Amino acid sequence: MDFDNYHSPIADERIGLQQLNAVDASRLQIALQNISARRYTVIMFLVALPVCFYIWTSYFVVPNGQSTVTQLVVRGDVEKTVTAVGKLEATRSVDVGVQVSGLLKTLSVQIGDKVQAGQAIAEIDPASIEHRLVIDEAELSILQAQRTAKKAQVALKETNLTRQRALISAKSISQSTMDQANADLIIARADLEATEAQFRKQEATIASDRVDLGYTKIYAPFTGTVISNSAKQGQTLNANQTAPTIITIADLTTMVVKAQVSEADIGNLKIGMEAYFTLIGEAGKRYLGRLQQIQPVPNTDNNVVLYDALFEVSNKTGELMLSMSAQVFFLQAAARNVLVIPTVALRSETGPDGDVFVLVEKPNGAVEHRRVEVGLRNRVTAEIKVGLAEGESIISSSDREMIQGDKSAPGATF
Numbered sequence: 001m002d003f004d005n006y007h008s009p010i011a012d013e014r015i016g017l018q019q020l021n022a023v024d025a026s027r028l029q030i031a032l033q034n035i036s037a038r039r040y041t042v043i044m045f046l047v048a049l050p051v052c053f054y055i056w057t058s059y060f061v062v063p064n065g066q067s068t069v070t071q072l073v074v075r076g077d078v079e080k081t082v083t084a085v086g087k088l089e090a091t092r093s094v095d096v097g098v099q100v101s102g103l104l105k106t107l108s109v110q111i112g113d114k115v116q117a118g119q120a121i122a123e124i125d126p127a128s129i130e131h132r133l134v135i136d137e138a139e140l141s142i143l144q145a146q147r148t149a150k151k152a153q154v155a156l157k158e159t160n161l162t163r164q165r166a167l168i169s170a171k172s173i174s175q176s177t178m179d180q181a182n183a184d185l186i187i188a189r190a191d192l193e194a195t196e197a198q199f200r201k202q203e204a205t206i207a208s209d210r211v212d213l214g215y216t217k218i219y220a221p222f223t224g225t226v227i228s229n230s231a232k233q234g235q236t237l238n239a240n241q242t243a244p245t246i247i248t249i250a251d252l253t254t255m256v257v258k259a260q261v262s263e264a265d266i267g268n269l270k271i272g273m274e275a276y277f278t279l280i281g282e283a284g285k286r287y288l289g290r291l292q293q294i295q296p297v298p299n300t301d302n303n304v305v306l307y308d309a310l311f312e313v314s315n316k317t318g319e320l321m322l323s324m325s326a327q328v329f330f331l332q333a334a335a336r337n338v339l340v341i342p343t344v345a346l347r348s349e350t351g352p353d354g355d356v357f358v359l360v361e362k363p364n365g366a367v368e369h370r371r372v373e374v375g376l377r378n379r380v381t382a383e384i385k386v387g388l389a390e391g392e393s394i395i396s397s398s399d400r401e402m403i404q405g406d407k408s409a410p411g412a413t414f
Helices: 009-058 127-169 175-215 399-404
Strands: 068-072 074-098 102-107 120-124 218-220 223-230 245-263 274-279 285-291 299-301 306-313 327-344 356-361 369-371 375-376 381-386 393-398
Touching: 009 369, 074 223, 074 285, 074 306, 074 381, 102 245, 120 245, 127 175, 175 218, 245 274, 285 306, 327 375, 327 393
Parallel strands: none
Antiparallel strands: 068 393, 074 245, 074 327, 102 120, 120 218, 223 245, 245 306, 274 285, 274 327, 299 306, 327 381, 356 369, 356 393, 375 381
């Protein structure tokens, strides 16, 4: 037997088993590697699935059971304004008073009456002034008679002095007699001058009486409306200290709007810029004007500094009333007849670019996430330059946004 070439069946079986085990181990290792790769893929899929679901539901799908508010893209106007509250005042008003004391005999107007310039509106009883005028005129007559007598005395003294001069030349009288005649003339002339001064004074007194008599009739200083009545017919008025006011007249054909603007906004106002206001009862009606004045002295209330900005507005129809509250808008910029959407419909992406987008509702109910270019905007309306077409439907808000607020909406900066 050749022992060198002899192979034991048992040894061959062992070698076969070893080779089989090596193949199985290799196959097992490959299988384990395949299982790890599939497990990694499954894990990554499970991680990515909720992220994709969140993005889809957040930007492209409106959650079931959640109602939305949609708006059509339309054409309209967008304005950038400085807003303020104000009051309506008369451009011109005058307190009509009396300049003489006495009984208010007549008062022919009431609050709300329209008066014309020069129209008689009241009268003070003139009896006392008329009596005073009669007395002063009598005094003037007495002084006039005295002045005539004094003039005659002066003429007599002048004649006497001339005679005395002739006699002194003939040495028929003494020098003392001549001196006395000269002194008498000087005294007579001084008396006449004093009487004439009293006469002129009395004339001035009479002129003053006549002026006071004219003051008893009170006339409207300009065409306007009676807005207040401070006196009553039959009331006694004393004008010795101050002129008592009987009525106030205002010109209401043009009103002035006095708006109180905060110190943070006052720098945005420019003289001549367009302005308008609305009233509480007529929020849709605009009254137009242009800024005319910014008063330099502020009003401070509870450490809040406000400046008065004034402009006029026509009131020919008389619909504007004194002290009406006005919501005032000073126009900084405007875009007319442009595509507009509600500002609340704008949403912004996070990141350095900060793109703005809207949710567009398709006719089939699908929602599209679309980037847009925004122009002029305010707190209510935004101009869309690029990205939307007129008539498209956008989602402006949902139940969640109406309750919690749309945290993704970009700030509406003026």
